[in-house]
Amino acid sequence: MKRPFLAEFELYVMLAIARLGDGAYGAEIRREIESRTGRSVAVGALYTTLARLAEKGYLRQQVREPEPGERGRPRKLCTLTAGGERALQTTTNALRNMMDGLEPARGGA
Numbered sequence: 518m519k520r521p522f523l524a525e526f527e528l529y530v531m532l533a534i535a536r537l538g539d540g541a542y543g544a545e546i547r548r549e550i551e552s553r554t555g556r557s558v559a560v561g562a563l564y565t566t567l568a569r570l571a572e573k574g575y576l577r578q579q580v581r582e583p584e585p586g587e588r589g590r591p592r593k594l595c596t597l598t599a600g601g602e603r604a605l606q607t608t609t610n611a612l613r614n615m616m617d618g619l620e621p622a623r624g625g626a
Contacts, residue, residue: 521575521604522611529554530566531605534576534595542592543567567595575601 523531533549534541541549546567547558570576578593597605 520607521573521600523575523604523608526562526566527570528605528608529556530563530570531575531597531601534597535602535605539596540581540594541596542594546595567593570601573600573604574598575604 529550530546533546533553537545537549543560543563547560547563550556550558550563567576567578571578575598577596577598579596580591581594582591583589
């Protein structure tokens with residue numbers, strides 16, 4: 518069986534969802550990635566990646582209507598599946614193994 522590995526941005530998205538817990542949604546995921554990486558996240562790239570991860574079976578998306586008295590549009594809440602948790606674990610373990618024993622580069626290149 519082929520082991521699941523995540524691409525870099527997929528990894529960021531999955532880690533953000535894991536940190537935010539059940540009910541993470543697009544804007545929240547985007548803010549989490551931007552604040553932790555310092556990287557700007559295009560809305561289109563995020564939603565394309567969320568759709569791809571859902572197609573792979575790594576996350577579930579459920580639409581939640583605004584609560585009475587809440588403003589705004591319905592939100593697509595994201596939750597990791599068991600398969601998504603395995604893919605996240607496989608990828609982060611591989612990164613840890615590759616980084617084990619490396620010293621951060623110092624100074625200019």
